[in-house]
Structures are given as C-alpha cells and as structure tokens.
Amino acid sequence: AQSVSQHNxxxxxSEAASLELGCNYSYGGTVNLxxxxxxPGQHLQLLLKYFSGDPLVKGIKGFEAEFIKSKFSFNLRKPxxxxxxxxxxxxxxxxxxxxxxxxxxxxxxxxxP
Amino acid sequence: ETGVTQSPTHLIKTRGQQVTLRxxxxxGHNTVSWYQQALGQGPQxxxxxxxxxxxxxxxxxxxxxxxxxxxYSSELNVNALELDDSALYLCASSLARTDTDEQYxxxxxxxxxx
Numbered sequence: 001a002q003s004v005s006q007h008n009x010x011x012x013x014s015e016a017a018s019l020e021l022g023c024n025y026s027y028g029g030t031v032n033l034x035x036x037x038x039x040p041g042q043h044l045q046l047l048l049k050y051f052s053g054d055p056l057v058k059g060i061k062g063f064e065a066e067f068i069k070s071k072f073s074f075n076l077r078k079p080x081x082x083x084x085x086x087x088x089x090x091x092x093x094x095x096x097x098x099x100x101x102x103x104x105x106x107x108x109x110x111x112x113p
Numbered sequence: 114e115t116g117v118t119q120s121p122t123h124l125i126k127t128r129g130q131q132v133t134l135r136x137x138x139x140x141g142h143n144t145v146s147w148y149q150q151a152l153g154q155g156p157q158x159x160x161x162x163x164x165x166x167x168x169x170x171x172x173x174x175x176x177x178x179x180x181x182x183x184x185y186s187s188e189l190n191v192n193a194l195e196l197d198d199s200a201l202y203l204c205a206s207s208l209a210r211t212d213t214d215e216q217y218x219x220x221x222x223x224x225x226x227x
Contacts, residue, residue: 001172036218043217043220046215046216049215099161099168099169100158100161100171101146101216102158103148103155103157103158104155105153105154106154
C-alpha cells in the first residue's frame with residue numbers, strides 16, 4: 001500500500017530563515033506528488049505539484065520542491081520564510097492504481113516575527 | 114475561498130446513530146473525493162465519485178457510503194457511528210481526473226461521536 005511520511009511534525013523558525021520540510025513516499029510505480037498548505041482558519045490549498053519533467057518544481061509564494069526518484073523524496077523548500085508562512089503543510093502522493101490521494105501526517109510550521 | 118461548501122459545520126452524534134454530511138462542489142467539477150482527518154493527522158482518503166459513480170475507495174468499511182448528484186452536490190453517509198469516527202470530514206472537488214487536476218477543498222464538517 002502507498003504511504004507518505006513527513007519527518008517533522010513541528011518546526012519553529014525565525015523570519016528570514018530557510019525552510020526544508022521532508023517528505024518520503026513508498027510506492028514503486030508512477031506517482032504524482034503534491035504539497036498542500038492549510039493556513040490558520042482556511043481551507044487546504046495547493047502549493048505545488050509534480051507530474052513529470054523537471055524534478056525541481058516551483059509553486060506559489062516562493063515555495064519549491066525537488067523530486068528525487070532514487071530517494072523516493074519530495075522535499076519542500078523556501079529560501080527565506082515570512083511570518084505569513086505559519087501554517088500546516090501536507091505532502092501527498094497520487095497513484096492511478098487506486099485513484100486515491102494519500103497524505104502525510106502534516107508538518108506544523110510556526111514562523112516567529 | 115474555493116467555491117466548495119460543506120454542511121453542517123459541526124455535528125454531534127451518539128454512537129450507533131447514522132449521519133449524512135453534504136458537500137457542494139465547484140460548478141463544472143465532475144469529481145468529488147471525501148477525506149477523514151483525525152486530530153493531529155493528515156487527511157485519509159475515503160472514496161471518490163466521478164460522474165455519480167464510485168471511482169476509488171480507501172480502507173474504510175462499507176458503513177461509509179456516498180452519493181454524487183448531477184447538480185455537483187454529494188453526500189457522505191456513515192452508519193452505526195463509532196467513537197473513532199470523530200474527525201473532520203473534508204470533501205474536495207476537481208474538474209476531472211484527480212491525478213493531474215488540483216483538488217479544491219471545502220472547510221470541512223467536524224463530527225463528534227459521543
């Protein structure tokens with residue numbers, strides 16, 4: 001069965017610090033990968049997605065993620081975080097075999113001003 | 114705002130009862146997926162409907178069932194409620210195939226089973 005794991009449950013950073021959130025998936029076939037974000041009091045929304053091609057994908061608000069097939073990883077990065085990036089971040093993987101999107105457990109990011 | 118709405122916002126039920134949760138997808142979205150999000154965890158896929166037919170199912174028992182209607186609305190029904198069913202239930206709609214299309218999430222229904 002497919003699974004997605006996120007290494008950090010809680011991350012606290014100061015503004016301007018660099019961010020990297022880990023995500024690993026366990027599925028040997030073709031997967032499509034996503035990062036979703038949930039800001040306080042808001043709906044889950046898409047940050048970025050990877051289907052094929054350039055393994056470095058750029059999303060909204062300066063976020064990017066790198067797909068490393070050999071490591072089954074899809075880590076999220078941002079060079080300089082802002083207070084407004086405080087949110088919960090979810091990595092997710094989709095495989096056509098089950099038509100299902102599998103989410104990781106989430107990482108709660110707090111950015112101190 | 115994503116255009117996806119859910120009702121009710123909160124609900125309290127007793128163990129053994131049945132519950133129906135409702136979702137209104139964005140206009141034109143043929144696919145709706147339902148997720149269960151327990152406290153402190155990521156959303157877990159329950160099932161997906163495409164053009165009113167179930168199109169994929171996660172590891173949930175048959176007492177979780179759904180319906181999708183032609184007017185872009187859908188329902189999640191849960192029979193014989195258990196305490197562990199307490200969670201936030203999310204629906205998400207997409208234009209067509211969810212492997213390539215972004216899913217737009219609603220705000221969720223918080224279900225408490227006592």
